[in-house]
Amino acid sequence: MSLPKRILKETERLRNDPAPGITAVPHEDNVRYFDVTVEGPDGSPFAGGNFHLELFLPEEYPMAPPKVRFLTKIYHPNIDKLGRICLDILKDKWSPALQIRTVLLSVQALLSSPNPDDPLATDVAKHYKEDLPGAQAISKEWTEKFAAK
Amino acid sequence: MSDDAISDYYSDEEMEYNYSDPEQDGDDADLENEEEEDYAQFTPAVLGKRPLPWEVEYESLEPDKLREIVNKDVEHVAGIFGVEPEIARALLRHYKWNKERLIEQYMDGPERVLAAAGLPAQSGLPSFSNSRSLAATKKPATKSKSFSCPICASTQPGESAMALPCGHTFCSECWEMYITSKIKDEGECDVRCMEEGCAIRIPTAWMKKLLDSHTYARYQELLLAAYVADNRNFEFCPFPSCDLTVMTPNFSPTPSALSTTVPTVHCGHGHTFCFGCGEQQDHRPLICAVVKMWLRKCADDSETANWIKSNTKECPKCVSTIEKNGGCNHMTCKKCKHEFCWVCMGPWTEHGTAWYNCNRYDEKAGVDARDAQSRSRASLERYLHYYNRYANHEQSARLDRELYAKTEKKMEEMQIASELTWIEVQFAKRAVDELVRCRTTLKWTYAMAFYLEKNNETIMFEDNQRDLERAVEELSELLESPIEPMTITELRSKMTNLTVYVQKRNEIMLNDTAQKYQDGAWIWNVSVPDF
Ligand SMILES: [Zn+2]
Ligand SMILES: [Zn+2]
Ligand SMILES: [Zn+2]
Ligand SMILES: [Zn+2]
Numbered sequence: 001m002s003l004p005k006r007i008l009k010e011t012e013r014l015r016n017d018p019a020p021g022i023t024a025v026p027h028e029d030n031v032r033y034f035d036v037t038v039e040g041p042d043g044s045p046f047a048g049g050n051f052h053l054e055l056f057l058p059e060e061y062p063m064a065p066p067k068v069r070f071l072t073k074i075y076h077p078n079i080d081k082l083g084r085i086c087l088d089i090l091k092d093k094w095s096p097a098l099q100i101r102t103v104l105l106s107v108q109a110l111l112s113s114p115n116p117d118d119p120l121a122t123d124v125a126k127h128y129k130e131d132l133p134g135a136q137a138i139s140k141e142w143t144e145k146f147a148a149k
Numbered sequence: 150m151s152d153d154a155i156s157d158y159y160s161d162e163e164m165e166y167n168y169s170d171p172e173q174d175g176d177d178a179d180l181e182n183e184e185e186e187d188y189a190q191f192t193p194a195v196l197g198k199r200p201l202p203w204e205v206e207y208e209s210l211e212p213d214k215l216r217e218i219v220n221k222d223v224e225h226v227a228g229i230f231g232v233e234p235e236i237a238r239a240l241l242r243h244y245k246w247n248k249e250r251l252i253e254q255y256m257d258g259p260e261r262v263l264a265a266a267g268l269p270a271q272s273g274l275p276s277f278s279n280s281r282s283l284a285a286t287k288k289p290a291t292k293s294k295s296f297s298c299p300i301c302a303s304t305q306p307g308e309s310a311m312a313l314p315c316g317h318t319f320c321s322e323c324w325e326m327y328i329t330s331k332i333k334d335e336g337e338c339d340v341r342c343m344e345e346g347c348a349i350r351i352p353t354a355w356m357k358k359l360l361d362s363h364t365y366a367r368y369q370e371l372l373l374a375a376y377v378a379d380n381r382n383f384e385f386c387p388f389p390s391c392d393l394t395v396m397t398p399n400f401s402p403t404p405s406a407l408s409t410t411v412p413t414v415h416c417g418h419g420h421t422f423c424f425g426c427g428e429q430q431d432h433r434p435l436i437c438a439v440v441k442m443w444l445r446k447c448a449d450d451s452e453t454a455n456w457i458k459s460n461t462k463e464c465p466k467c468v469s470t471i472e473k474n475g476g477c478n479h480m481t482c483k484k485c486k487h488e489f490c491w492v493c494m495g496p497w498t499e500h501g502t503a504w505y506n507c508n509r510y511d512e513k514a515g516v517d518a519r520d521a522q523s524r525s526r527a528s529l530e531r532y533l534h535y536y537n538r539y540a541n542h543e544q545s546a547r548l549d550r551e552l553y554a555k556t557e558k559k560m561e562e563m564q565i566a567s568e569l570t571w572i573e574v575q576f577a578k579r580a581v582d583e584l585v586r587c588r589t590t591l592k593w594t595y596a597m598a599f600y601l602e603k604n605n606e607t608i609m610f611e612d613n614q615r616d617l618e619r620a621v622e623e624l625s626e627l628l629e630s631p632i633e634p635m636t637i638t639e640l641r642s643k644m645t646n647l648t649v650y651v652q653k654r655n656e657i658m659l660n661d662t663a664q665k666y667q668d669g670a671w672i673w674n675v676s677v678p679d680f
Contacts, residue, residue, distance in 0.1 A: 006302040062300055063330045095345035096300045096327055097317075102345075 003031055006062060010100050022104045024055060032057040036068075038104060040147065041112040045139035046074070049147030053083075053107070055100065065094035066103060073146040075139040077116040077125035085110070086120035201656075203433060203663035205400040205410065205424065209417035212373070215383075215394045219376050222248065230255060235353055238372075240266050242339065245379040267341055267350035269314035298323055300343065313351070317344040324351075325359040332364055338371035386416035387427045393417050397424055404679035407437050409666040426680060431586070434662035435593040438680040439673070443596040447536065465494050473548065477625040478541070492541050500619075508615050510534040510598070535599040542592035546585045549625060553581040559632055567634055576641050577632075580624060580648045587621050587655045594658065602672040606665060613661055617654040624651050 011031070014024045021039035026032075036053040040046030052071040058064050068090060070083035078086040089098060089106055119125030127135040200206050210218070220234075226248060227237035243266035244251035255262045260270055297304045298320035305320050312318040319327075324343070328351060331337045340356075342349040356368050377383040377394060381401040386393045393416040400412055402425045412424035413431040422429050426437035435443070461472050464482035466489075471482055478491040479500070488497035493507045500507060510531055556577060564574045594614045601607045624647045632640065665671055 004301065006300065009302045060330060060334075063326050064334075089345070093345075095343055095347075096323065097344045 007032070007057060014100060019101055019105055022101075022108065024100060024104060032061075034100070036104060038108050038111070040143060041108055044112045045136040046076075046111045046143050046147070048149070049143035050149045051111075051147050053104075055104075057100075062096040062098075065090050065098075066100060068103060068107065073142060075124060075135075075142040076111065077114045077119045077121055077128045078110060080121045084120065086118060201660070202667070203411070203659040205397050205412040205414065207395050207397045207400075207412075207414045207424070209386075209415070210394045210396055211417070212392050212394070215373060215377075218396075219373065222246065226251065230259070236263075236268060239268055239350055242372075242375060242379075243267075246376060264348075267348040269349065296320075300327075311355075313342050313347075313349045315342055315344070315347050315349045317342050317347055317349075319343055321359065324355070328356065328359060329361075329364050332360070332368050332371065336371060338368055338375055384414075384424055384427070386418070386420050387422050387429055388416070388418070388420040391416060391418055391420055393420075395422075395424060400424070407680045408677075409436070409669075410663075411436055431589055432593050433590060433659055435597040436666070436677075436680070438677050439597065439600055440593070441680070442675070442677070443599065446532075447539075450532065450536070462491065462494070465489055473544075477629050478545070478622055479626050492538055500622075508538065508595075508598075508618055509611050532599065535595045539592050539595040542588040542595070545625065546588040546592075549581055549584050549588070549628065552628060553577060556628075556632060563632065563634060563637065567637065569637070573641070576645050576648070577628065580628060580644050583648050583652050583655075584621060584624055584628065587617060587651055590655055590658055591618055591621060597662075600673050600675055600677075602674045604672065606670050606672075610662070613654075613658045617651070617658050620647065620651045620654045623647060 011026055018024075021041075022037070024034045024036045026034050034055040034057075036055050038051045038053060040049035040051065049072075051074060054069050054071055056067045058067060068085055070079055070085065072083075074083075080086075085107065087106060087110055089095070089103065114128060116125040116128040124135070127138070222241060223234050223238045226241055227234045229252060230237060230240075232240075240251055240255070240262065241248065244254075251262070263270055295304050295306055296310050296318070298310075300319050300323040303320070309320045309322065310318050311321050311324055327343050328340050331340045340351045341347065342351070356365060360368065374385070377385055381403070382398060383394055383396050385391075386395060395414045395416055397412065397414065400406065400410070402412060406412075407425045410425075411431075411433040413421065413433055414424045415421050420429070421431050423432055423437060423440075426441065428437070428440060432440045461470050463469065464471050464480075464485060464487055466487040467482060467485040469482060469484045471480060473480070473491060479488065479497050480491050481488050489495065490497055490500055490507055495507070560574045560577060563569070564571060591614065594610070594617075598607065598611065598614070601610065624644070627640070627644055627647060630640065662671075
């Protein structure tokens with residue numbers, strides 16, 4: 001099956017007009033598979049880090065959400081050891097009107113505002129709730145260790 | 150969507166979002182127009198007689214009957230609010246079919262309620278509404294011959310554009326794919342606008358227009374399933390491929406109700422299940438929460454207890470292998486003629502007398518245990534005592550049925566050869582049905598006894614259990630006796646009497662346990678969580 005026009009258009013726009021701090025480049029042999037980098041937002045413990053992610057557009061896209069996963073280790077209450085992300089728009093709040101671009105912006109926003117009340121990594125969430133400065137210090141440490149540019 | 154992708158919009162007049170088109174409501178009308186039946190007619194047949202203390206009233210409903218009941222609710226609300234049935238249905242769904250709460254809040258502010266349910270404001274509402282009359286359809290800002298759908302990014306002729314009252318416009322192909330995937334893949338019948346964060350509901354008219362017949366049928370199924378899921382007094386029969394629903398008009402399976410009642414029901418296709426927990430059997434007299442604990446324990450300890458389920462054991466006297474091929478626990482070794490009890494392996498002679506004690510666990514061993522090892526051995530022994538008897542009744546019920554299946558043929562042949570009518574040879578069938586029912590009760594009394602604190606109540610409980618068990622074993626043994634034309638009349642009267650007696654013992658057991666649940670007299674030896 002040829003690539004839907006929608007994906008072509010999105011890919012084109014990601015290349016020509018990228019969102020600040022975000023890159024998404026399709027693989028040559030699989031144009032539904034994207035190498036993604038997201039810069040840690042300023043003012044967050046992830047600032048200064050450059051995080052690698054993978055993004056895959058399933059056959060049903062855009063009726064089904066893209067699959068997104070962190071490849072860089074990250075200490076965040078909504079991202080688990082395997083890099084899976086707990087983000088509503090990637091699940092039940094998905095709308096076909098959303099795009100790769102908006103998804104990645106939402107992921108970046110999640111780095112600025114972690115939500116320990118809806119945790120995926122329960123131990124990290126607990127840490128964030130009980131000792132915020134301590135937890136943020138570890139997030140910062142991990143950023144320097146694993147996400148250095 | 151703040152995207153350049155949205156450019157030209159065009160909405161087709163025919164695709165207007167209009168809830169009040171009578172043609173579009175046709176699917177409901179079919180059912181609504183049938184016959185004006187009163188809700189009271191749906192009340193169960195068992196309502197006529199007072200339910201016994203260990204029963205709940207219920208009625209089994211065919212899918213059509215369920216649809217009628219749903220439509221009655223819808224029409225009722227539509228009549229009060231003066232809105233189209235489809236609006237009423239969506240409102241009821243949003244309020245989980247809690248009519249009272251919906252009516253109360255709607256009277257306070259219909260606009261807020263409509264918006265929360267993803268419905269456009271309604272024009273021409275009755276006087277209590279002060280809503281502005283909003284057109285149900287919004288025209289997209291620009292008109293042109295073609296438009297570009299932001300979802301599929303393709304440029305399409307204007308006719309294919311479809312907009313909800315929110316104004317969000319996409320092509321009909323994308324709408325169709327989206328709605329189909331929501332219904333088929335997610336099993337969701339509450340489909341909202343495709344735009345991110347927009348809560349406007351997609352009307353049934355669209356479903357009808359866009360979906361293939363298979364998906365539309367699935368949508369109708371999901372609507373009914375949502376009704377049943379939202380209503381505490383309705384439950385689908387859990388048996389695979391059974392399409393019946395059971396309604397309990399006077400019983401809601403709340404945690405507190407389920408702590409004192411076991412709501413066993415039967416669907417019209419003869420399936421027995423628990424209205425509280427969905428267990429596909431009658432688990433009286435044990436309440437759902439404890440049943441769940443017991444089943445989990447049995448699953449955890451399955452390896453320890455596996456040997457119990459085996460069909461063969463050794464004669465305690467001559468050690469030759471004996472196979473059990475009926476439900477009866479009175480075993481006679483073919484070789485040495487030793488008679489013993491299959492369950493406790495003790496001599497059978499002790500079982501016929503007043504000091505029959507096979508059902509009762511002697512707690513002494515556990516009390517005397519001093520060190521941890523012997524305590525744990527005692528606790529395993531105690532569990533095995535109850536599990537053994539629990540599993541045995543389950544197995545025996547099956548074997549009773551198998552045995553009957555063999556004799557049934559013989560009975561039929563005999564009926565032809567003798568003076569007996571078909572009705573008259575049914576006594577063995579009645580006996581085996583009762584036997585299976587009572588063994589199911591007995592089975593659960595052992596799980597119950599495992600969790601009961603020892604006190605005077607449990608002594609009485611075990612007396613009842615023993616009496617029922619003795620009667621059951623006697624009937625089971627009778628069922629194994631050879632059927633000969635010469636003695637069939639005698640056998641028949643014996644078996645019929647015993648069946649009646651067994652049934653009475655079962656009722657005593659169920660009545661006593663039900664009564665004591667009501668009185669709060671059962672004390673568990675573990676903490677029992679709410680179900
Ligand atoms: Zn489209
Ligand atoms: Zn919308
Ligand atoms: Zn059924
Ligand atoms: Zn139950």
